[in-house]
Amino acid sequence: MAENLTRKLIRKHLVEGKMKPGEELAIQIHQTLTQDATGTLVMLAFESMGIARVETDVSVQYVDHNLIQEDFKNPDDHVFLRSAAQKYGLWFSPAGNGVSHPLHQERFGKPGATLMGSDSHTPAAGALGMFAVGAGGLEVALAMAGKPAYLRMPKVMGIRLEGELPDWVSAKDVVLEMLRRHGVKGAKGGVIEYYGPGLDALSAMDRHVIANMGTELGATTTVFPSDEAVRRFLRRQQREEHWQEWQADVGCSYDMTDVIDLSTLEPLIALPSSPDNVVPVSKVAGEPLYQAYLGSSANPGLRDFVVPALMLEGKHIDHSVSLDVNPTTRSILHMLTEAGCLGKFIASGARIHQAGCNGCIGMGQAPATNGNSLRTVPRNFPGRSGTREDRVFLCSPETATASALTGKITDPRTLQMDCPRFDEPECYTVDEGAFIRPTESPATIELSKGPNIVTLPELDPLADSLAAPVALKVGDNVSTDEILPAGSRVLPYRSNLPEISAFCFDGVEQEFAKRIQGKGMFFVVGGYNYGQGSSREHAALAPRYLGMRIVIAKSFARIHWQNLVNFGVLPLTFANADDYDNITQHDVLQIENWRECLRTSRPLALTNKTRHTVVNVESQLSPRQIESILAGGRINQIKSSV
Numbered sequence: 001m002a003e004n005l006t007r008k009l010i011r012k013h014l015v016e017g018k019m020k021p022g023e024e025l026a027i028q029i030h031q032t033l034t035q036d037a038t039g040t041l042v043m044l045a046f047e048s049m050g051i052a053r054v055e056t057d058v059s060v061q062y063v064d065h066n067l068i069q070e071d072f073k074n075p076d077d078h079v080f081l082r083s084a085a086q087k088y089g090l091w092f093s094p095a096g097n098g099v100s101h102p103l104h105q106e107r108f109g110k111p112g113a114t115l116m117g118s119d120s121h122t123p124a125a126g127a128l129g130m131f132a133v134g135a136g137g138l139e140v141a142l143a144m145a146g147k148p149a150y151l152r153m154p155k156v157m158g159i160r161l162e163g164e165l166p167d168w169v170s171a172k173d174v175v176l177e178m179l180r181r182h183g184v185k186g187a188k189g190g191v192i193e194y195y196g197p198g199l200d201a202l203s204a205m206d207r208h209v210i211a212n213m214g215t216e217l218g219a220t221t222t223v224f225p226s227d228e229a230v231r232r233f234l235r236r237q238q239r240e241e242h243w244q245e246w247q248a249d250v251g252c253s254y255d256m257t258d259v260i261d262l263s264t265l266e267p268l269i270a271l272p273s274s275p276d277n278v279v280p281v282s283k284v285a286g287e288p289l290y291q292a293y294l295g296s297s298a299n300p301g302l303r304d305f306v307v308p309a310l311m312l313e314g315k316h317i318d319h320s321v322s323l324d325v326n327p328t329t330r331s332i333l334h335m336l337t338e339a340g341c342l343g344k345f346i347a348s349g350a351r352i353h354q355a356g357c358n359g360c361i362g363m364g365q366a367p368a369t370n371g372n373s374l375r376t377v378p379r380n381f382p383g384r385s386g387t388r389e390d391r392v393f394l395c396s397p398e399t400a401t402a403s404a405l406t407g408k409i410t411d412p413r414t415l416q417m418d419c420p421r422f423d424e425p426e427c428y429t430v431d432e433g434a435f436i437r438p439t440e441s442p443a444t445i446e447l448s449k450g451p452n453i454v455t456l457p458e459l460d461p462l463a464d465s466l467a468a469p470v471a472l473k474v475g476d477n478v479s480t481d482e483i484l485p486a487g488s489r490v491l492p493y494r495s496n497l498p499e500i501s502a503f504c505f506d507g508v509e510q511e512f513a514k515r516i517q518g519k520g521m522f523f524v525v526g527g528y529n530y531g532q533g534s535s536r537e538h539a540a541l542a543p544r545y546l547g548m549r550i551v552i553a554k555s556f557a558r559i560h561w562q563n564l565v566n567f568g569v570l571p572l573t574f575a576n577a578d579d580y581d582n583i584t585q586h587d588v589l590q591i592e593n594w595r596e597c598l599r600t601s602r603p604l605a606l607t608n609k610t611r612h613t614v615v616n617v618e619s620q621l622s623p624r625q626i627e628s629i630l631a632g633g634r635i636n637q638i639k640s641s642v
Contacts, residue, residue, distance in 0.1 A: 025153050036066050042141045056144055065486075079448045097435070119134055162263075184529065272390070274380065290367050291372075295326025296378065317350065326365075330355050333355055362385055363486075469589075470522070478532070501513060505543070522548055551571050598630070599630075
């Protein structure tokens with residue numbers, strides 16, 4: 001029977017379960033990716049579980065998010081992560097080496113392999129024909145220990161690409177078109193698989209742009225075939241021996257389908273403050289501009305910098321604009337220098353930053369209050385830039401650069417110039433010396449813990465009878481950035497749970513942590529797609545530390561839902577979504593005998609003691625997840641089995 005590529009990849013690595021949509025299955029993981037904003041918890045979990053050495057083919061710890069060193073906290077964490085990488089057998093990519101996702105594609109990505117990363121944009125590796133999923137750090141720690149990864153068998157959305165992109169339109173516009181059509185929940189829990197003749201004109205890095213932002217559609221991952229474009233990429237990275245062909249079978253089927261004629265696309269832009277608030281650039285052309293921003297894992301390729309540099313040659317940006325250039329890897333920075341492109345940026349008035357995530361995660365480059373910021377980053381959730389009242393737009397490098405030149409949002413097609421042509425070099429600069437290899441003598445390595453690194457606390461299992469107030473009620477699409485913010489103010493405490501908990505739900509209510517501190521157990525009520533966005537498990541662990549025991553929502557984003565389970569928070573969904581309207585903030589809810597109900601699949605119900613009503617709820621948990629919840633979380637479960 002003809003199979004699509006997603007099913008072929010899952011079948012190859014399947015170790016448990018059946019490939020029936022919605023059923024839980026387990027797959028073998030070959031590679032893992034961790035970055036510093038989440039990696040400290042991964043390594044602390046690894047230490048807590050008492051595991052001696054990674055069991056994967058390749059595991060890499062990157063330092064790319066928290067690069068600002070205004071005091072000891074970030075550099076101390078970098079030293080800790082390096083010591084943990086050496087002790088446990090990981091490759092280590094130090095600060096300044098670049099962003100994890102393009103680096104991993106350059107140096108480690110392998111067609112047909114599986115990858116799990118503690119970053120929600122790990123699916124970018126699907127550009128090479130990998131099956132790559134983002135997950136919470138605890139899940140990645142288990143994968144590093146050789147355990148399989150668990151997920152629900154996804155439905156597959158097949159997207160047929162036809163035609164070729166016209167001038168001034170690039171890969172970012174393709175994924176923005178997907179978001180315009182399908183929204184941030186359009187592929188929730190599924191896999192997006194691209195195929196068709198339109199692929200022939202998309203490079204491996206073009207595909208990286210599209211696969212990276214499949215996360216913003218709610219997809220578990222995005223998959224592209226491993227074809228001649230992938231072979232060319234690996235050859236240029238001097239790794240052609242790692243190439244394998246992976247294609248969907250002729251005549252295969254998909255659960256959902258769509259067709260995009262690339263030749264009909266125009267420059268698109270996502271308005272504040274959601275990735276799916278997409279319109280043509282021409283619709284908002286003329287609005288004033290404060291900042292244009294190039295770089296990030298969502299536009300990390302060499303062409304995403306060369307084309308803007310050629311647009312800027314012999315010109316100067318508008319004096320009202322800050323043009324921030326964020327090279328994504330050290331090798332790309334080197335190649336931009338050798339090609340004279342870096343000089344073109346400097347001469348144009350642009351600001352050059354170090355290779356890393358930087359402003360994408362709110363680490364510097366924050367825009368002025370209410371100043372429009374056009375960015376080539378993957379998401380524009382409220383306040384993510386570091387400015388609470390931000391106005392962040394998502395767009396292509398061409399649109400960002402055109403707007404920097406004119407000082408207002410500009411459709412690049414209206415510029416009085418020809419569209420620059422990018423001629424990809426046959427050989428890329430390769431600097432493997434920038435990575436620190438795993439040591440052959442791990443027994444001699446001691447973990448280096450600075451004063452900001454605090455061991456994870458033990459979490460008690462939930463009682464069988466729980467009664468608590470609804471401390472917070474939120475709407476649809478609340479992101480992990482709103483639950484536990486990123487940025488230079490918060491993320492330096494990522495390895496210090498008591499300190500980082502002070503920022504819980506800061507994006508929803510600034511004084512929430514102060515209001516709830518010391519008042520004991522509480523519940524949270526949410527709308528659809530609760531916990532979308534980043535994989536950072538701090539958004540589950542920090543509220544749990546403050547007293548959150550249950551979240552009741554209309555639906556959950558996949559990674560955050562699993563993170564709640566991992567740390568012993570019970571995630572429940574409304575059996576009837578309309579019951580969301582029958583609960584208000586501060587209502588006291590009670591649940592009885594829930595442990596037995598989960599074990600025996602009996603119906604669950606909450607009593608609203610304030611309103612004297614009953615709300616029916618569902619767990620949607622697998623037997624494996626139920627055992628984890630009953631144990632008080634995944635770490636407790638692992639310790640009890642040793």
